Amino acid sequence: MTDIPQHPPVIRSAVYKDMFGRIAIPIIAVVAAFLVGLIAVMAMGVSLERAISAFINGAFGSAYSISASLNRSVSLALVGIGFVIAARAGLTNVGGEGQIAMGGVFATALCLAPGMAELPFGLSFIIPLVGGAIAGGVWGAIAGFLKVRAGANEVITTLLLSFIAIWLLYWSVQSENLLRQPMTSSATLPESLSIPASTQVPLLTGSYASPVTWGLPLTIVIAIAAAIILSRSVFGFNLKAIGFNPVAAARAGIAVGAGVVTALFVAGALGGLAGAVMLQGEQYSLKAGFCSNYGFDGLVVGLLARNSITGVIAGALLFGFMRSGGISMEMMASVPSALVGIIQGMIVVSIAGAAYFLDRGSAR
Amino acid sequence: MTMELFVVFLASSIRLAVPLLFAATGEYVSERAGVVNMSVEGMMLTGAFGGALGAAMTGSPFVGLLFAVVFVLPIALLQSVLTNTLRANQVVTGIGINILVLGLTTLGYRQFFGNRSREMITGFNAWSPPLLGDLPVIGPIFHQAGLAYLAVAIIIALAWFISRTGVGVALRAAGEDPHAVAISGVPVIALRHGAVLFTGLMAALGGAFLSIAEIHTFTEGMTRGAGYLAIVAVIFGNWRIWRIVLACLLFGAATALQFQLPAIGVQLPNALLIMMPYLLALLAVAGLVGRQIAPRALAQPFWK
Numbered sequence: 132m133t134d135i136p137q138h139p140p141v142i143r144s145a146v147y148k149d150m151f152g153r154i155a156i157p158i159i160a161v162v163a164a165f166l167v168g169l170i171a172v173m174a175m176g177v178s179l180e181r182a183i184s185a186f187i188n189g190a191f192g193s194a195y196s197i198s199a200s201l202n203r204s205v206s207l208a209l210v211g212i213g214f215v216i217a218a219r220a221g222l223t224n225v226g227g228e229g230q231i232a233m234g235g236v237f238a239t240a241l242c243l244a245p246g247m248a249e250l251p252f253g254l255s256f257i258i259p260l261v262g263g264a265i266a267g268g269v270w271g272a273i274a275g276f277l278k279v280r281a282g283a284n285e286v287i288t289t290l291l292l293s294f295i296a297i298w299l300l301y302w303s304v305q306s307e308n309l310l311r312q313p314m315t316s317s318a319t320l321p322e323s324l325s326i327p328a329s330t331q332v333p334l335l336t337g338s339y340a341s342p343v344t345w346g347l348p349l350t351i352v353i354a355i356a357a358a359i360i361l362s363r364s365v366f367g368f369n370l371k372a373i374g375f376n377p378v379a380a381a382r383a384g385i386a387v388g389a390g391v392v393t394a395l396f397v398a399g400a401l402g403g404l405a406g407a408v409m410l411q412g413e414q415y416s417l418k419a420g421f422c423s424n425y426g427f428d429g430l431v432v433g434l435l436a437r438n439s440i441t442g443v444i445a446g447a448l449l450f451g452f453m454r455s456g457g458i459s460m461e462m463m464a465s466v467p468s469a470l471v472g473i474i475q476g477m478i479v480v481s482i483a484g485a486a487y488f489l490d491r492g493s494a495r
Numbered sequence: 496m497t498m499e500l501f502v503v504f505l506a507s508s509i510r511l512a513v514p515l516l517f518a519a520t521g522e523y524v525s526e527r528a529g530v531v532n533m534s535v536e537g538m539m540l541t542g543a544f545g546g547a548l549g550a551a552m553t554g555s556p557f558v559g560l561l562f563a564v565v566f567v568l569p570i571a572l573l574q575s576v577l578t579n580t581l582r583a584n585q586v587v588t589g590i591g592i593n594i595l596v597l598g599l600t601t602l603g604y605r606q607f608f609g610n611r612s613r614e615m616i617t618g619f620n621a622w623s624p625p626l627l628g629d630l631p632v633i634g635p636i637f638h639q640a641g642l643a644y645l646a647v648a649i650i651i652a653l654a655w656f657i658s659r660t661g662v663g664v665a666l667r668a669a670g671e672d673p674h675a676v677a678i679s680g681v682p683v684i685a686l687r688h689g690a691v692l693f694t695g696l697m698a699a700l701g702g703a704f705l706s707i708a709e710i711h712t713f714t715e716g717m718t719r720g721a722g723y724l725a726i727v728a729v730i731f732g733n734w735r736i737w738r739i740v741l742a743c744l745l746f747g748a749a750t751a752l753q754f755q756l757p758a759i760g761v762q763l764p765n766a767l768l769i770m771m772p773y774l775l776a777l778l779a780v781a782g783l784v785g786r787q788i789a790p791r792a793l794a795q796p797f798w799k
Contacts, residue, residue, distance in 0.1 A: 281782040302766030469601035476595025487581035
């Protein structure tokens with residue numbers, strides 16, 4: 132029964148069709164989802180004008196809102212880039228949420244470590260950033276190790292590790308032995324102390340009126356580096372070979388196991404870095420709800436980008452600005468921000484479904 | 496721990512396991528047919544919402560159940576069409592549906608319940624079956640909502656159906672070698688559609704149990720990962736129905752322990768107990784607890 136085709140029939144893979152799929156389908160999906168959103172706003176009896184202006188104000192209305200949106204996009208982009216790197220080796224990293232959590236926990240611990248705040252040359256914030264990235268990386272690498280050693284499916288292990296990390300985060304802010312601030316009264320919140328100013332990621336403009344952090348240029352550099360490494364380096368080529376056919380890659384002398392572990396380490400490290408940047412650049416203290424779904428949204432951004440770093444940037448910007456707009460819509464026009472979730476869900480579902488019409492024409 | 500406390504612990508373990516039992520056995524059927532539904536989470540949430548809405552509007556928990564099923568079926572159908580007809584990535588579509596449903600139910604909740612959120616919904620009360628419920632000492636264990644007994648009945652019927660009927664065998668084969676199944680003339684895609692819709696039905700019951708038999712109200716995102724835990728139970732149960740049932744009971748017990756341990760003076764971090772199911776499942780897939788054998792064609796779209 133070896134002659135049964137395992138892949139969709141290769142019909143034709145015209146270039147224009149690919150272009151259409153990469154650009155037109157996401158645009159159509161986004162526009163259609165927004166239209167449905169507008170209809171929902173009307174159905175709720177809220178004035179369209181009010182809802183739209185609240186959304187636009189929240190997303191791009193001021194230097195402050197643009198900065199907040201960009202900071203959100205940075206976290207999504209980092210997770211998304213990591214996802215694309217792992218996907219190049221045929222690996223699906225579902226663990227972004229947990230990798231962010233581990234990054235946040237370790238960055239907090241390092242920021243609050245004795246002596247950290249006094250370190251010179253910006254080391255006071257760089258070391259926690261690096262530590263957070265390594266923590267997330269290790270969390271990702273565990274899944275890679277389990278895949279190589281025990282053949283465990285990384286979709287399952289990264290998801291499980293994610294839940295474990297989320298509860299480790301919860302534990303660390305609940306227990307005074309870990310990161311919880313000293314309980315002076317029964318009203319002391321289950322969160323960490325605020326991190327010292329010198330461990331915070333500096334703002335680009337230096338002003339809280341436009342609080343975009345150095346995370347933005349860092350992410351741009353990482354995106355460019357990732358694009359070059361994936362398309363031009365030996366490492367990128369090896370990942371592609373592993374993703375295409377691990378058995379053939381091994382025959383060709385590529386260290387498949389090491390490649391799998393490294394790919395998931397890098398993906399996890401970018402998630403961990405996102406967590407560290409979120410903590411040191413925006414939230415400044417660790418809380419149980421710290422990750423706020425950036426891991427899952429970042430995963431979606433990576434998935435929809437169909438393996439392209441440019442796609443990740445576009446998706447991260449879209450979702451980042453949508454989040455800000457949605458929050459403002461809830462506050463200013465009393466349209467529940469759940470509507471943004473509905474729009475995002477529709478975008479994901481329709482783009483994923485539309486892949487059929489593209490993949491049918493080419494062997495995935 | 497006194498006998499009395501232990502019986503209370505067992506009873507609450509079972510009560511906490513029921514929503515998982517519904518959802519996990521439903522997901523078991525899909526996964527044996529080769530489809531992973533990350534959307535079980537969203538299906539349960541929709542079931543919880545539909546159940547609460549129906550029960551609150553009419554005062555009858557049975558109408559609640561009906562609403563739960565009617566609300567979930569379109570979601571299950573969407574998942575099924577995406578994964579089986581359009582061969583879309585199962586993980587992506589599942590997560591997309593979860594995002595969509597979280598938004599829809601939150602919006603629906605604000606629209607329909609609004610300020611009435613604190614009100615208790617008329618739901619199913621626990622019930623003691625004759626004879627079993629009258630047993631000395633262990634009688635209270637059987638004091639459960641009727642839905643719990645429905646779960647037991649469905650699981651027994653399902654175990655027979657999957658192992659003994661032709662359709663059951665074909666379904667399992669569709670998850671192992673769909674091409675062989677197709678060659679023998681069985682419509683693989685139709686089987687998989689059926690399996691996903693069944694998962695939807697079971698997840699609807701599990702979700703409705705949460706809102707109308709356990710908590711008696713709906714809150715935003717109230718399933719809090721129960722659907723993912725059901726998927727974890729399928730993994731930890733190694734895709735075998737009775738082991739999955741045991742996994743659900745074990746996970747229910749771990750949750751119940753959170754409330755029981757402080758009562759007997761044991762201080763253990765809550766997080767550790769909540770984390771336990773995920774940790775156990777991770778050890779299982781890592782091969783440290785027996786060998787895991789997933790259906791071979793799991794999560795792979797079927798192309799003729």
